[in-house]
Amino acid sequence: MIRMTAIDFDLSDPQFWARPPEERETAYDRLRALEHPAFFDEPDVGYAPKGPGYYALVKHADILEASRNADIFASGRGGATSIVDTPPEFAEYFGSMINMDDPRHARLRRIVSRAFTPKMIKQFEADVQTAAAAIVDDLLAKGSGCDFVTEVAARLPLKIICDMMGIAEEHYGFVFEHSNVILGGFDTEYVGEEADKPIDRILRSAGELQHLVQDLAAHRRSAPANDLVSALVTANIDGEQLTSDELSSFFILLVVAGNETTRNAISHGLRLLTVHPDQRALLTEDLDGRLPGAVEEIVRLGSPVNFMRRKLTRDHEMNGTRYREGDKVVLFYLAANRDPEVFPDPYRFDIARSPNPHVGYGGPGPHFCMGAHLARREITVMLGELLRRVPDIQAGQPDRLHSAFINGIKHMECAF
Template sequence: MVVEPGFDLADLTFWKKPLDERNAALARLRAMERPVYFAEPKVPMLRSGKGFYAIVRHADVVEISRNPKVFSSEPAVTSPPPPGWVKNVFGESIVNMDDPRHARLRRIVSRAFSPKMLADLNDDIQRACERIVDDVIAEGPRDFVAQVAARLPITVICDMMGIPQELREKVHRHVDISTAYTGVRSSVGRTLRMAASNVHALFELQRMVIKLGRERVENPRKDLVSALVNANVDGEKLTDKELGSFFAMLLVAGNETARNTMAHGIRLLTVNPEQRELLLSDFDAHIGGTIEEMVRYVSPIIQFRRNVTQEYELRGVTLKPGDQVALMYGSANRDEEVFTDPDRFDITRTPNPHVGFGGPGPHFCLGANLARQEIKIMFKELFTRLPDIRSVGEPELLLSNFDNSVRSQAFTFGEG
């Protein structure tokens, strides 16, 4: 059902609107008594077109996130979902699994994000940030996304996984293709062309890391691939397909949160000079709150889907098996019942129970602390060496109802 003319979350037109208009529309949805259903167009050869209930209130997003038995991540949390044959060929992403399969994989891959692993990465992240700022100074400011925000997370992930330098340009290219795929479409033809490109990108990423994994079985090193393909104390390790799927997920999901937050963040600190001044008055004291507020305000991932497995009552709506709900994180993060003056960017906001890393429960973002670490070190390096850095003009955004991605953002670090 369309709420009013020109207001349909399943329509590409809605996601072309300015952010202020979209936020106002979502606020009207939050004020309604019941969740609203939106029909979706069917796309040939892709399992889409079921329609969804938009879950826009913070409390409802949290409730559903904590109840995976009723609100399943299978067969997929994105739209359009991958065709069944893709899973057979490439394996299944951990984000599209329920327990016990999800618990097993998460138990294995969570070792990559242990406090010790993250502490060991600190120096590597610092060196990566230093190299990036060195290059920015040498090249001059052009595009903050390409030169900074998109470069750091993939560099860190490739360092973690032990990806050789000569393969990293290819990794960047395939990640950009996969990022562009998920979201609303302008035409069926474009959808299918993008789907084909995405499948090719996934194939190349998986082939790359599987080959590397087999090498690491014979000659293990101190990298994450070696740890994941060799049996550990409890005998668990990843299969080839699981390794390839995890690598693709880590590159796309693990990249997007930090990338999007930094890209939007430089502009937020530019257009809110009083918040920038406060941050720089005591960086170490305020950077934690700044990152949380950036993640809340930006909501790097706009939504995830969940699939209803049994009848469930939610604010007067009886959800039935087979129904689909869309957890609208960007809306939940501006819920007036939870956040005072939610459209204001405030780095001192406390408490700040945002769902920018996903809601609570088994699917809370594994890489949340890694993203925080990357953003903290990158912004400290930038503001220490380029204290006048700021964005210039409006960002170019990816047209998507899933990924709040900045395609490009002009910037400068000159005085004035």
């Protein structure tokens, strides 16, 4: 076990995640320079017992190998989205396939994947273009100086996810509010001022989203429509169907992950293009040809999801380090996406970077993000629409989310 000795920061300290991005990146550089992954004590959260600690995986090679070997690096033993083992009451809302291992994970993914028919995917991909155009119409009507995050970046993924699930427009704000709370981290804007009570707000918000989807599912069972909830409640794959709790957990996963992460990628994208005018000029010279590469580089540097956690199912040696059964490892994707052994000059924003094997959607293996294709489509269409119709749009200083889990931007003024 490699304890921290020469390191003067603590990844488990909430205040570490309030530091400027440059300071956090310097910390990752120092961790990557160590011979073996560093070991940290777990955070003291109050709502769950403090565990034995965890290894911080910050190298690209470690994260790839852990992701590929999901039978050894398990997601379902205490949860993948929390460093501490989550208590049983979390499972009602957050027991989705992201926190499962095979065979349960494979079963759920099979049912959900069959509900995503090619016809449905094609329809919603077409809707992305229409929605992005309407958002830019509204932006031009509103004028310069508005909040880019709430008026542009958040609106597109929120609309697409809600439309996909069959949620009426009148509920968009409701979903946006509660997804912000669930992924609010330590941020008092979303989880309140009482430092020991954020978990209560998170569980309340999850319960509100659960009620929304269960009411919708009850209606769709008797009156199916052309949406994902209808497909899921009527799906029967080899005699298998989603239970009510499974449907709720998947819904929460989809509306939270599909809304929050793409919103942040779009926000990071405008900021990167603002502070790197040379890359912006290169992009606009051949927007259609270079935008796909630009999106991959935005996701690499933006890395909207900072980490996932795994627990070892047996003793295992990986890249020269010996781990024991029950050890926890935390996969820091943002750190891996700046690994100089994989990405030359890793802090340089280079829209022509090739190859670009980033892990912005997770590493290879069964837990690779099943919404990656749609996310890429949304980011590509939104940035393309903006750069064609508002070519001089600039991002102001970002107001960053105080969170260890999400590398988020809450607010960011834009000017044009």
